[in-house]
Amino acid sequence: MTTSSVSKGCFVFKPSAKKKKTLSLEDHFTHGCEDAENSQTRFQICQHLWDKIKTDSEILQDELYRNILDSLLDFTKKCSVTRQHSDWASQMRASEIPTAALVLGVNVPDHEMTFQSLFELLQQSVTPFVTSIQAKECGALKHLMKRVLERLMGTTVVDDDEEEEEAEQNSALLHKNVYCSLSTLCDWYDSKTKKSRTGTPGKKRNSSSDEQQPPIVIIFKDLEAFNPKVLQDFILICSRYIERLPLMFIFGIATSPSTIQHMLPHSVSSLLCIELFQSLACTQHLSTVIDKLILTHHFPFKLNGKVMQVLMSIFLYHDFSVRNFTKGIQLALLEHFHSQPLSVLCCNKKEALRNMTKLSDSNLEKIRLLPSFKRYVEKQETQDQVNLLTNDGHVKEVCQKLIKDLHKYHKNFYPVLRCLHTLTSSLPRYPLGKQLRELYLVCLEKNVWENEDYLTAMKLLKMLAKDELVRMLQRCEEILQPVKSKKMRNTVVQLKDLLTTFKQLDTVSAETPCVEDTITSPVKDLQKKTDLFQLQKTLLEMNRSRRAKRLSPFEALRNEAVEFIDNLVKSHLSPPESQTLNEVCYYSSSATVRRHLNATPRTSIQAALSSPYYYLQNEILKTDDGSVSNTAPDICIAYKLHLECGRLINLYDWLEAYSTVVSAAEGNDSDSGATGKVDEIKHARFIQAVSELEFLGFIKPTKQKTDHVARLTWGGC
Incomplete structure (x- = not known):
């Protein structure tokens, strides 16, 4: 053959096997x-x-928190009406932001349902412009701004190029002039409210509809977890836009209302018109x-x-x-x-x-x-x-x-x-x-x-x-x-x-005779001349009458x-x-x-380190006397050896013991016995095992001796 032709192709064959059946709840049960x-x-x-x-339980939750939720709705409606009727300057200073401090208590897992109900009620009866944020997603000011803008305006990132371009624009905007970050929101809000105020052609519009400006409510779910500096900068920025944006804040507080004073200096807290709400x-x-x-x-x-x-x-x-x-x-x-x-x-x-x-x-x-x-x-x-x-x-x-x-x-x-x-x-x-x-x-x-x-x-x-x-x-x-x-x-x-x-x-008129009347006759008998026997008898009758009090x-x-x-x-x-x-x-x-609700992780970790066979199901690790096999994972060997030490553990002695156990498992003599040095691989494995024990909280470095670590736990499984 003088010439040859090679063709390459890729062919897709759908699997003939049936899809794996997903188990239903009943199957799991x-x-x-x-x-x-x-x-x-x-x-x-x-x-x-x-x-x-x-x-x-959900119905009870709604019923029990109905009063405080209604109070919050009344507060937002009152602030909105006050602003619409141009009474803003008389009620509060122009730079003050109406803020509801909602004290919910330390039962943090229950707060989510409360905020969800509040969010839905605000959207239904007060304003469509409601958003809620958490501290874990707002580590920096630009992140906080981005979350608020995205959730209020409903903006989304389409592809990577647009995401990079938008990130560069936002970054440049924040670095050039941080106060301009809300200008986009102002323009968007004006366009939204202008559409809602615009009536149908040929129909006379109501004057009150022209002035209607629903508030923008921002809910801070966990105020204590926010970075104080980020929160302060955000409030300062919002105060500059309060004349253009009808902003309102709701602070979710788990501990005490004094948290606001601890997190915000007076120059910042004075920009808030705070009203306190206490939950059940x-x-x-x-x-x-x-x-x-x-x-x-x-x-x-x-x-x-x-x-x-x-x-x-x-x-x-x-x-x-x-x-x-x-x-x-x-x-x-x-x-x-x-x-x-x-x-x-x-x-x-x-x-x-x-x-x-x-x-x-x-x-x-x-x-x-x-x-x-x-x-x-x-x-x-x-x-x-x-x-x-x-x-x-x-x-x-x-x-x-x-x-x-x-x-x-x-x-x-x-x-x-x-x-x-x-x-x-x-x-x-x-x-x-x-x-x-x-x-x-x-x-x-x-x-x-x-x-x-x-x-x-x-x-x-x-x-x-x-x-x-x-x-x-x-x-x-x-x-x-x-x-x-x-x-x-x-x-x-x-x-x-x-x-x-x-x-x-x-209504009963007849009363029982008084107790004093029952003892008058014996007393009168005492006034009469009597002998010792008669006196004893009279005293016994008096005592009996007192006991038989009606x-x-x-x-x-x-x-x-x-x-x-x-x-x-x-x-x-x-x-x-x-x-x-x-x-x-x-x-x-x-x-x-x-066991399910109040777990003890330390006990479980100790059991796993002491008996790795029950977790790894490796027959080599199975021992009868409860000791750890020398073929066990490095962390199990290091844990077993550290149980034999006192409060302070010498790292070099610990390393020598570890090397001896591992070498015996490999069928070799200890490297330290022949050369006086430990193999670098075993040394690295030992350092990793010690680091893992430190991460789990069994040991910690100590300043008493530089080549020692301190033991933090006692006893083992």
């Missing part, structure tokens, strides 16, 4: 789920309750969420005392976040339905009774293994015990009755709990707690009437004045009145009778009312664990909730 035969029903119930928690306390928000989501029989899923205590501890000692508290409830809900096959009965009464009839033999056997059901069986007659352990049909019938009793128990438990809280929340020193959640935790742990604080509360109730006691009993009547059960109807009738008797005390009608009725409340508590406030089949709707794994 059923994967590894206990007892997969009813997993679909459990998933549907779980998802319904999950959506209910989310929806109800996060503890009040939490009390409302617990009252609406947990303390109601309409929500079948419940938390036992230990899980509730874990969630409360995380809230009170970590973040004060109601949003995270709600997420904790959702986590417990998911874990309960995923790990408990009998959670298919954790729903409303009708659905639970229907699902009970569909339970398989394996699920009925799980019911027999429940601790509460075992206690129930032990209390029955011998023949009933045999039927409950052998007859599946009989178990279903009994369990249907037990499910009804459990729902009836919840229906009566929470109203009586609120009654007890009404009576004891205003007592001196709050023996049963000031908040309803505190009393609820006490009732979850054990019989509340066996608590010493409960006995103290009952004694204090016996010393209440009439008006206060009657007012509390009337409040209890209002709480119990809506409950539709036979026991509660009888209780309300008895309570009404007590209140009627209290009212009749004022109570007034009010005191007797008050004791009767307290005894009535005591009997009501003992009848309905027994702990949930005493109820049969409580495991169906009560989640009790507090350790799982704590």
